[in-house]
Every structure is written in C-alpha cells, then in structure tokens.
Amino acid sequence: MSNNRREFLKKTAVSVAGIHIIPSWSWSKPVAPSDWINVGLIGCRGQGWNILRHHLKNDGVRCLGLCDVDKNVLNERYAQVQKEHNQKPKLYSDFRKMLEDKDIDAIIIGTPDHWHCLQTVYACQAGKDVYVEKPLANTIEECNVMVKAARRYNRVVQVGQQQRSGVVWTEAMKFIKSGDLGTLRKVNIWANFNYGTGAPKQPDEAVPNGVDFDFWLGPAPLRSFNPTRFHGNWRHFWDYGGGLMTDWGVHLIDMALWAKDVTHAPTTVMAYGDNLSFEDYSRETYDTMSVIYPMDDYIITWQHAAGLQNGPYDMLYGVEFVGDKATIVADRAKWTINYEDKNKSIDEGASQMEPKKKIELNDMDLHVENFLSCIKSREEPNCTIENGRNVALYAHMGNLAVRSGEGKLVWDNGQNIFTNTDKANAFIKPEYRKPWQFPVI
Numbered sequence: 001m002s003n004n005r006r007e008f009l010k011k012t013a014v015s016v017a018g019i020h021i022i023p024s025w026s027w028s029k030p031v032a033p034s035d036w037i038n039v040g041l042i043g044c045r046g047q048g049w050n051i052l053r054h055h056l057k058n059d060g061v062r063c064l065g066l067c068d069v070d071k072n073v074l075n076e077r078y079a080q081v082q083k084e085h086n087q088k089p090k091l092y093s094d095f096r097k098m099l100e101d102k103d104i105d106a107i108i109i110g111t112p113d114h115w116h117c118l119q120t121v122y123a124c125q126a127g128k129d130v131y132v133e134k135p136l137a138n139t140i141e142e143c144n145v146m147v148k149a150a151r152r153y154n155r156v157v158q159v160g161q162q163q164r165s166g167v168v169w170t171e172a173m174k175f176i177k178s179g180d181l182g183t184l185r186k187v188n189i190w191a192n193f194n195y196g197t198g199a200p201k202q203p204d205e206a207v208p209n210g211v212d213f214d215f216w217l218g219p220a221p222l223r224s225f226n227p228t229r230f231h232g233n234w235r236h237f238w239d240y241g242g243g244l245m246t247d248w249g250v251h252l253i254d255m256a257l258w259a260k261d262v263t264h265a266p267t268t269v270m271a272y273g274d275n276l277s278f279e280d281y282s283r284e285t286y287d288t289m290s291v292i293y294p295m296d297d298y299i300i301t302w303q304h305a306a307g308l309q310n311g312p313y314d315m316l317y318g319v320e321f322v323g324d325k326a327t328i329v330a331d332r333a334k335w336t337i338n339y340e341d342k343n344k345s346i347d348e349g350a351s352q353m354e355p356k357k358k359i360e361l362n363d364m365d366l367h368v369e370n371f372l373s374c375i376k377s378r379e380e381p382n383c384t385i386e387n388g389r390n391v392a393l394y395a396h397m398g399n400l401a402v403r404s405g406e407g408k409l410v411w412d413n414g415q416n417i418f419t420n421t422d423k424a425n426a427f428i429k430p431e432y433r434k435p436w437q438f439p440v441i
Contacts, residue, residue: 031060040065042095044077048110054368067092071210099126112240117142121149121439129156135246136388141429143389148441158371158381159388166363182325187256191248191317196306198236198283199228219432228282236283243285244304249395256300265413271401291398
C-alpha cells in the first residue's frame with residue numbers, strides 16, 4: 001500500500017454505530033503464502049466482474065476460478081485476468097464444480113438476483129466466505145434462508161451495498177447522529193434512470209452460441225429465449241429481479257434506515273406503481289412508483305420514474321434527510337446542508353463535509369477492503385447479511401404492495417406473513433423449477 005493511500009485512510013477513518021471504514025489489517029508486500037486470499041467469481045459479465053477487479057487491486061488476492069454460463073463472456077474475462085494480473089484461473093460453467101476447490105477461500109456472486117440464494121447457501125455449506133451482490137435475493141423467504149445458512153456455517157458474508165463503507169455516507173450519518181440535524185422527521189428518496197424502462201421489444205430467437213440458457217434460468221420457470229430478458233435487461237422481469245425498486249432501492253432505502261439504526265423489517269407499506277410510458281419497451285417491473293414507509297417516529301418515501309435522467313435538486317438519484325434544524329441532501333459524490341436557521345452560514349456547514357479534493361478510494365474500494373479484512377479477522381463486515389435481508393424486505397414489499405393489488409401491506413415479522421392479505425403471501429416463497437430445490441437449513 002502506498003504512503004499516500006495510507007495517509008488518506010488515516011484522515012478518513014470514521015466509526016458510526018460500530019461501522020468501521022478502515023480495515024483492521026492491510027496488505028503489504030511481500031505477502032506470505034498463508035496470507036493470500038483466493039477468490040472465485042460466479043457471474044462474470046457486469047457487476048460481478050467489477051467487484052472482482054476491485055478485489056484484485058489488493059495485494060495478496062488471487063483469482064482461482066471464473067464461472068459463467070456464457071462461454072463468450074467467460075473466455076473474454078479469462079483473457080483480461082491473465083493480461084491485467086498475470087493470473088490463470090480455472091474456468092467453470094457449473095458453479096458447484098468451482099465450490100469443490102478447497103483452495104478457494106471466498107466466492108463473489110454477481111449473477112442475476114434469482115440465483116443469489118442457492119449460490120450463497122451452497123458456498124456457505126462449502127466453507128467459503130461470500131461477497132454477494134444486492135439485493136440479497138429475489139424473494140423474502142430466500143433472504144431468510146440465506147441468513148440461516150451464513151450463521152449456521154459461520155461464514156463472513158458481505159452484501160454489495162457499498163454505501164455502508166463510503167466516506168460520504170458515513171460522514172453524513174455522523175452529522176445526523178450528532179444532533180446537528182435536529183429531529184429527523186422524514187427521508188425522501190428518488191432514483192430516476194433511463195435503463196429502468198427495459199429494452200425495446202423484440203421477438204423470441206434462438207439461444208446464442210455458447211450460452212447455456214437452461215442453466216441461466218436455473219430455478220426460474222422454463223421459457224423461450226428473448227434478448228430483452230437476458231444480459232443487462234433481466235432485472236425488469238419478476239422471475240429474475242425487481243426493477244429500480246430493488247436495484248437502487250436497497251442502496252438508498254438502506255441509508256434512510258441507517259440514519260436511525262433501524263434493524264427491524266417494515267410493519268406497514270403503502271405503494272402505487274404502474275407502467276405508464278415507453279409502451280414499446282419490454283418489462284414487467286414498474287416504470288413509475290411511489291412508496292411510503294411509516295416508521296415509529298419518522299417517514300420514509302421512495303419514488304422513481306424510469307426513462308428520466310433527472311430529479312429533485314437536479315440529481316437523478318439522491319436522499320433528502322429532513323430534520324427540524326437542517327436538511328441534508330446526498331448522493332455518492334457529495335452531501336450538502338441547508339440550515340433552517342438562515343443566520344447560520346451554509347458555506348460553513350458545507351465546508352465541514354464536502355471533500356476538498358477527489359477521494360482516492362471510492363465506496364467499492366472500501367467495501368471490498370472491509371470484506372478482505374473480515375475474512376482475516378472473522379469480524380462482522382460493514383454490510384452484514386442481516387442488514388442485506390432487512391433492506392431487501394423494504395424494497396420487495398414496495399413491489400408486492402402493487403403486485404398484490406392491495407396497495408397497502410401489513411407485515412408480521414415473527415410469523416413471516418402479511419396479515420391483511422393472502423394475495424401478497426403468495427409471493428413470499430418462490431417455487432423452484434426441478435431439479436433445483438429450495439434449500440432447507
């Protein structure tokens with residue numbers, strides 16, 4: 001690690017509610033053979049590949065395995081790992097074969113959401129630590145069983161909600177919890193992105209060469225191949241994902257929960273959603289949504305409008321924390337304060353929190369370093385599997401309030417059911433397609 005990087009880490013070290021940005025150890029050259037961390041990646045095309053590259057930035061990390069159902073992607077990533085890091089990982093089309101490698105310490109899961117549960121559970125059973133992309137899973141009961149697996153097999157599981165490690169967010173949380181915001185009354189969240197519309201409609205076609213589409217579907221229902229439901233577009237269909245609500249919702253709603261250290265599932269959710277635009281685009285998830293979460297002593301609201309690239313404060317996404325003394329507005333790049341007391345200098349407040357120079361490490365760098373640190377120390381990571389489960393329930397329930405046709409849901413976490421409707425209860429646990437079986441822990 002360079003001296004400049006060490007100095008940055010020292011200056012930005014913060015601790016908020018027990019969450020630590022700085023690893024309890026750091027790699028230094030040379031690395032003893034016993035100190036190497038060997039990782040394998042499942043799902044190599046998009047975010048999984050991005051996460052692996054952040055791992056390989058760190059001295060003492062080796063990639064021993066790459067797994068993907070698309071041979072074209074697999075061969076491309078192998079060539080990149082070899083060229084950029086001079087490593088030659090083994091290649092797999094079936095992730096279960098990779099889990100048999102006893103030399104692999106940790107698994108990165110970057111597959112579509114409907115695969116997260118089985119792959120995380122199997123990895124825990126194989127004695128691997130896990131970095132799993134968000135949302136934790138595609139349904140409520142899958143989230144529940146993943147928590148059970150991580151705890152039964154005593155594994156470190158970091159959920160890919162990297163804002164839990166980010167400097168902007170940890171500093172904003174420190175300000176909120178200092179009392180300078182006053183009483184937090186409301187958190188407004190928005191996320192407007194073009195990609196939320198899905199892709200223009202296309203007819204079904206033959207499965208591309210090199211793709212094992214049956215394995216890609218896995219536990220999801222059997223269907224014909226359509227490019228608008230595949231690479232980059234799968235998250236807009238209920239069998240595989242939950243649209244903007246679960247893609248960005250888990251990141252940003254998580255910040256609203258963190259502000260008051262909420263660790264309990266939602267009790268009441270009210271929502272409206274529909275597809276109101278871009279009729280020639282292929283999707284099932286909603287392009288337009290508003291969700292309200294009434295909490296014990298504040299309110300959280302979520303809204304999105306797919307197809308737009310702007311929103312409040314000229315920000316396409318963001319979180320507004322409304323207190324009686326001040327309001328904070330934040331995204332991943334910055335946070336700003338608007339004081340209710342107009343005699344207080346906004347510039348003074350802003351100078352306390354806005355970075356004066358570019359941050360050397362971004363949220364993902366810090367999140368990955370935290371995961372690697374916890375593999376060594378066996379401490380809890382910044383985003384535990386319980387945290388991932390909790391915020392996933394908030395996001396899923398926003399969708400389910402609309403999908404069920406009820407508009408309002410009341411949740412009993414002890415019984416794991418909605419008490420006001422059986423329609424929503426039908427979505428809690430998926431029915432896996434044979435030969436895949438829902439895991440029992």
